[in-house]
Amino acid sequence: MFKQLIGIAALALSFTAAAQQPPTVVDLPTRPGVTQRMLVTTPPEPKATVILLAGGHGGLQLFQNGSFKWGEGNFLVRSRQLFADKGLMAVVVDAPSDRLRAPFLNGFRQTEEHAADLKATIAWARATAKVPVWLVGTSRGTQSAAYAATVLQGADAPDGVVLTATILADDKQRPVPAMPLEHIKVPVLVVHHQQDGCSYCAYSEIPTLMAKLTHTPRSHLITATGGKNQGDACAAFAHHGFNGLEADVVGQMADWILAPAR
Structure with missing residues (x-):
């Protein structure tokens, strides 16, 4: 009986160790001579993978030890463990090795090179966890996710897209509703705070975005309310970043992503 209890305890410890496996840093070759660093948080039995695309200039400057020079407070970056707790492998993506200085991803998010980087990331994630792969962007990260989903087709496409705090207006580059969203052939989830005060992300423009998603197999809007509103209206701890509502x-988001598999 004592030996049996020891065996059970050892098994429990092994499961705990698996659950507490530390995040890993991966340097992925994406284009000739270019790599992309990622921080990967893997639950014991992933049900899906979410590739998390931060907003702003996107230059997280991820160190080999898993820390960030910039962007630690970004909604998706700070929520990575929450995704893993829901059974989703969370892949936080840095700027590629040829964009590690200012302006980082500014002016780069809607380019063939950026789409190629995300294509390689999707392929790596599929081969690694062998589960569906979703692109998830927040703020300017939605321009990356939406653009990639319009140009990556067939086996190269993600299995779905999530747009949080979407860029709905922009005087510097195409906002998401101005993209050819009819080319997206995978499910799209839109998540937006009703009180988002960022001038690029007015909730009143959400109907325009949703009307452009009629070609997708399914689309849905999650509207957030409440929480905390601190600092710049376009920054990570305002309503724009779902402050206080992360869990x-x-x-x-996880429930909607996993719903088809149930």
Whole structure:
């Protein structure tokens, strides 16, 4: 009986160790001579993978030890463990090795090179966890996710897209509703805070975005309310970044992502 209890305890410890496996840093070759660094948080039995695309200039400057020079507070970056807790492998993507200085991803998010980097990331994620792969962007990261989904087709396409705090207006580059969204042939989830005060992300423009998603197999809007609103209206700890609502918002996102597999 004592030996049996020891065996059970050892098994429990092995499961705990698996659950607490530390995040890993991966340098992925994407284009000739170019690599892309990623921080990967893997639950014991992933049900899907989410490739997390931060906003702003996107230059996280991820160190080999898993820390960030910039962007640690970004909604998706700070919520990475919440995704893993829901059974989703969370892949936080840095700028590629040829964009590690200012302006980082500014002016780069809607380019063939950026799409090629994300194509390689999707392929790597599929081969690694062998589960569906979703692109998830927030703020300017939605321009990356939406653009990639319009140009990557067939086996290269993600299995779905999530747009949080979407860029709905922009005087510097195409906002998401101005993209050819009819080319997206995978499910799209839109998550937006009703009180988002960022001038690029007015909730009143959400109907325009949703009307452009009629060619997708399914689309859905999750509207967030409440929480905390601190600092710049376009920054990570304002309503724009779902401050104080992280667990609830990530939970709803995970439920929708995993719903087809149930």
